[in-house]
Every structure is written in C-alpha cells, then in structure tokens.
Amino acid sequence: MVRFERFQLANGLKVLVHPDTSTPMAVVNVLYDVGARDEDPGQTGFAHLFEHLMFGGSVNIPDYDEPLQVAGGENNAYTTNDLTNYYCQLPADNLETAMWLESDRMLSLAFSKKSLDVQRKVVCEEFREHYINKPYGDVWHIMRELAYTTHPYRWMTIGQELAHIEDAQLDDVKRFFFKHYTPSNAILVVAGNVTTEQVRLLAEKWFGDIPAGERYQRNLPQEPVQTEARRRTVHRNVPMDAIYKTWHMCSRMDDRYYAADLLSDILGGGASSRLYQSLVKEQQLFTSINCYHFGSLDAGLFTIEGQLVKGVDIQKAEDAIEAELDKVRNQPIAERELQKVQNKTESVMAFEDMSVMNRAGSLAFYELLGDGELMNTEFDKYRAVTAGQVHQLAQELLKPTNSNTLWYLSSTDATQP
C-alpha cells in the first residue's frame, strides 16, 4: 500500500507527496505529458532530443547537473512514445536544491545554441549506437511502419531518421517547450524523507509563480482497425534469421488490458511459458522466443519475437508459432496456468515497489493515467481476471487479419530491399 497526499497549485501543477521516513533521501520526479506520439511527422525524435536539452541550462541556472551533484544528488530521465520523465534523488536535507532546479527548467530553458549543437551530435551517436550499429537494431523502425498507417506510434522515440534530429532548429525547440513544458502538463511527485507541509511550502515557493500556459489538447489521428494481415521480408547482415509478429491490442486504460498482459506471460513470460517450452526446448526451432507488449497509453502492439536455430526454415518456424496460437485460441486456459502468471505479476509488483525512486515514478505514471491511487488497486485487477476472459481475449486479439509479420533474414551480401 503506497500512501500519498495530493494537491494542485493555481497554475495547474499537480503535486503528489509520498513520505517514507525509512530513508535519508528524497526523490523528486517530474513527469511531462508529452512523448514521441506528440511530434510532428516531419520532426520525429524531437521529444527525446528535447529531454537532452533539458540538461543544457535553464533561464536562471547555467547548468542543471552541477548544483545537484554538489548537493549529493544524481538524476536521469527517459522519453517514451507516450511521456517524458525526469527524476533525481538526493539527501532529504537538500530537497530545496532539487525543487529550485526543476522549477527553473519548467519556467524556461536557456535555449543555448551550443547545447543544441552538441546534443544533436550526442543523440545522433545514440541513434547510431543503438539502432544502426547493432544487429537487428532497425527491427522496430520497420515493424512500426508496417503495423501503423496513421497513428504517430509509426515512429520510434529516437526518431524516424537521423536527418530529423540533425535539422532541429532553436525556434522549434522554443515552440516545443512552451507548448508542452507547462505546469498543467506536468505531474510532480516528491517522495522519501519529507512531509507534505514542507513540500507544499517548497512547491508554492518555487513552482507557484510559473505561468500556467495553455493546456495542451491532444488530438492524435487514431489507427483504423486493421482488416488484412500484413507481411514484410527484409535481408540484413545478421548471422541468424529472426521473426517478429505483432497484433494491435487495447490501450493501457482499457479493461481488457489486464487479460492481455497475462496472456503475454502465458505465451512468452519466462522459462515455463508455452512458446519457450514448445519452440526452444521441445521442437528446438528457436534459440530464443519472447512475448511482450509495451503497455502503450494508446492502442499498442502485442508482440512475439524469436530468433531461429540456424538452418531451420522460416516458414516452418512461423507455422510452429501459429500452432501454439491455435492452441491458445481453441483450448481453455487451465486455472493453474492463470494462477501462475497472476502470482508472478504479484511478485514483480512487490519487487518494483522496493525502492522509493520506483514508487515515485509509478505514482507519477498512475496519476497520468488518471489517479495515483490506481497504483494500490492495480493488482486486484489482475487477480480478478478469469481464465475465460484471457481465452476470449486471445481469440479477439490474435486474429490473423490483425497481424503484422516481419521476416528478418540473414544475408551475407546485406542487400537492402
């Protein structure tokens, strides 16, 4: 049970406080309701590039990291297709340092030309390191374009192409900031060895006078229902063939989300899952196989990916996956198997909640979903799912017409199709 209190400043900033006196530390987590899905199709990768710029100095403070480190703190941030999250941890006595730093960069960035020039290069190196210079690095670039025709989930957080990042201009940076980085688009969570009164005073002092700005109204083009199976084959300079299959699934706030999550565990969550046991251990067609989804806020992708044993025919490998999918569509799911994945979920959640930093991040995320309190009722929703519901969901979700299949084949000459 995670206890917290909540208040809102006049400018719209929501503040959640989660006291925990067992630690000498404080955590300050600021979540902005903006991700890669909010980008212009001609300027992808911007939300993430922007995250880098948030460390390049704010209007009154030339450097973010240094004062935080002086105060004994450390920090990081991440961007997803849905949101951008910044968090830092420091000795609780120095909480005000974090509030000062976070509030100033919410007020306004310094918009330094040098910072933009350098971070463009840094992000391009990040792009190369993770998506170009790695075997199978472009899989999600290809798969997103195959699975989405309309929704901005069509591109990866890092961006559709390097040029979009290389071309970013300071004016674009300013526009993006004043559109998305406003108090009413943010959620502040303060956790650790703090009191609500202390946080309230500091929040009023440092965040209270930030202009409210306009609340960003998200109005994204939604993906039409897919009615026909899509397939693509690529050849790349990789040692092994691989197969990737995705299906459109419900959004994070849909009631069916919990059954979909449990279904992914039944199929591919770990060493006793169906796909691993059948395809890696018994039939030995794959060296690895996984089933997962991204928990996207808008309708996302349910995924199976596997790497083939050298020499296995890819059609045969896909047929073997399909045979497992037939089983889950056509035969009821045993109570023990459902209970197993529910038990696993319970323990994953307990382990995640061990650190105050994770609890702060989770609270911000659930508040974005609508209410931080959802964090405390989440497991009940998993427990309430029945075997019948998972079975029914498998039938709806895993329809062949809803599927996207990518054959990622090894080629010695690396022909680019």
Place this chain on the structure above:
Amino acid sequence: MPDRKSAPPIKDAVAYAIQLKSPEIHQLANKVDLYKVQAGTEEVVQIEWVFKAGNWYEQQNNIAAATNFLIKNGTSSKSAYDINEYVDFYGAYLNRSCYNETAVVTLHCLTRQLEQLLPLVQEIFMDAVLPEEELHIFRQNMKQKLAVNLKKCDFVAGRKIDALLFGEKHPYGVYSETADYDALEIAALRNFYAQYYQQGHCTIFAAGIFPSNFATLMEQNFGSLPFNKQTLVEPVHPFIPSAQKQWQILNDPEGVQGAIRIARLFPNRHHPDFPKVQVLNTLFGGFFGSRLMNNIREDKGYTYGIYSYLQNHIQGGAWIISTEAGREVCEATVKEVYYEMQQLRDGDIDAEELLLVKNYLIGTLLGDLDGPFHIIARWKNLILNGLDINFFNHSVDTIKHIHADELRELANRYLQPDDFFELTVV
C-alpha cells in the same frame, strides 16, 4: 518571486555519517556461514548461495559457466520444465550466474512462499542430473548468441581488452569461441558439479523480510549438506599481459562507430591506493559530471557516453576507460582521453570540483544503502574479497578527507599513457 539566481543553502553530503547496517551471522550445522540482513518494507526475500565454482577452477573453457547454467535444468525426479513451472507458480525467480572465482544461485520470492521453494533449491544442489539433451540445447543457443554478439563492436572490444590485460589463458582474460562450446562434454560438467557444488564450498547471503521460522528452514534444507568439507585446492593463474599495447581491429567494414577501450592493470582492493583511486576515477570518468564526460560528450558530442571504472576482480583488476564513438572521431576521442590524463597529472583540481565529487559520492552512497538488497550486496562484496567493515569505513573516510595534491600524485603514479593498452574496434 523567489531568488532563482542563487542556489538554496545545502547541507554538504560529506557531513553525513554513513553506517552500513551489520548483518547477523549464523552458522549452519555443516559450518556454512549464513549472513542475513533483515530490513525493508515489502514482504520479499532474496537468498544467494555463493559457491567457489567460477571459471578459476575449471580445466577447460566454459565448464564452470555451462555447469552453472544447467544446474536447474533437471533433477532425477523433475524435468527442467517441472522446475521452471514450480518456481514460476510461486511467483519466484531462480537465477544463476557464473563469475571468475564464484558461481551463484539466487532466489527472489515473496516471504510467504519461501518455505515452498527452499526444498527445490536443495534438490538442485544435491541431485541435478545435467541432462545430455539440455547441454545440446545450451551449446546450440550459446553458439548462436556468440555469433550475434561478435557483430557488435562493443562486445568484441570488451573481451579483447580483458585478454590483452590478463592473457588469453587467464580466467579473467579467457573468452569463448564456437569450438569451445562444441568441445563441452557432459561427463566433465558432471564432475565439476560433484566437486564444486555437491561437495563444494558455499556461503549464503540473505536479505529482506524473513518468515519467523527462517533459521529452522535454512537448517532443515541446507544444514546437513556435505558442503565445506573437502579442502579446496586454489589454482594459481599468473597474469600474462600482451606485449603489444596498441590495437586496431576492423570487425565490421560497414560500422559507423568504434568501440574504444583504454586500460591498464590495477591492484585489488587490498592495495592502500585503491580507495583513493576510486575518488580519482570518479572525477576522471566515473560519473555523469566527470571530466571525460564533460569534455568528450558534453563539449564535443563525440559519443553518447564515456566512462572509466575500476574492474571488479578478487585477485587484481584493471582501470578501464570505455566508450563507443563515431567512427570518424575515434582518434580524436582517444587523444582527448590522454589529454584528460595529462590534465590530472599536471593541472589543478580546484576545491569546488573536489567537493562536488565528494558530495556526489557520499550522496549516492547514502542512496545506495536504501533497502536490504543493497546492504547485503555491500557485505557480500566485502566478505568475498576477504575484507571487513573497516574497509568500508576507510573508503568513506577517504572520500571525505582526500586532498587534491594526493589525487595529483596518484594521477602521476597511475595515469601514465605508457602503461595503458589502447584498443579500437570498428
């Protein structure tokens, strides 16, 4: 409007007293030491069984790792699937990892499920059968994984630098080729299992919230196993560093980045300079605000990240600088690394920068002692390295009190370019 130009007052992190909570030490009837730290808010536990069964003790490449991997893939009465299904059903994680000196089996579970799981752990220590078929799958999967990894410049650089530092035959430097996996035979694994697990040397580290009958459960399940009886013959493996210091490897002609490793041998934790060099390393390349990161990422944008670190070995280790940089700026990156070494040897470290590093180190240490798993990890590290609380306290004191001129002296002793291996893999 608050004064946003000036930083609010802070309490210097160096002013905090840092205390590492002591574990309770309990010895089982068979003289196996059990260290436990009861702490935390969630009803979960973590137990690690540490065996002296790392690759230090193997006669043939990969025997230790393969045995460790297969230990939970079948007993005389349970298949690998039965074991995995049972562990998953109780919402637990049973992992194993193989290191140089040690090999570890780790259980994570909810406190209330522990009693159901411990007999299974005991069973894999006493009755693993290491099935031939499981070895076949392991061999095949590892060979393919290796083939994929060999496409990555950072993987190739990581194993090559270890081989240069310690020698290709040394347990710290040895790496796997496809042929090594082909050469694995089940009989050798079974012998290794019998000697280093069934009748091996074990120490147990537990943390979290324990059930009230924890001591009894541990005694029942592990107190009468034949551990720690045989005398362990400690093999001797001298370091044989490469004679050639400079290496350029072209692994992928199409590569758009190079993996750079610049490294020298460095003594283990028992050397008096070790705690001091940890401070110097932090300033040099050990955190996001380091000189290497500020220069090479934040000023020049050559890389997504650059770090230096002291490698974690029991007998003796290395000081390594590691980064992936754009192919066309690899040379410039290497040059800047040496420039930063020279700055530390000849230049000044001003008081402000040193205080920042000290505060950062103490602040992160404070944060890192949050929770039972972090506390036991510190203890495990001390105990397996033959150290005690004095080392921890001395390290904290060193951070708080070290002077800039000492750091410069250390830079002159250890950051000499001639002592470093230099490797770039594209």
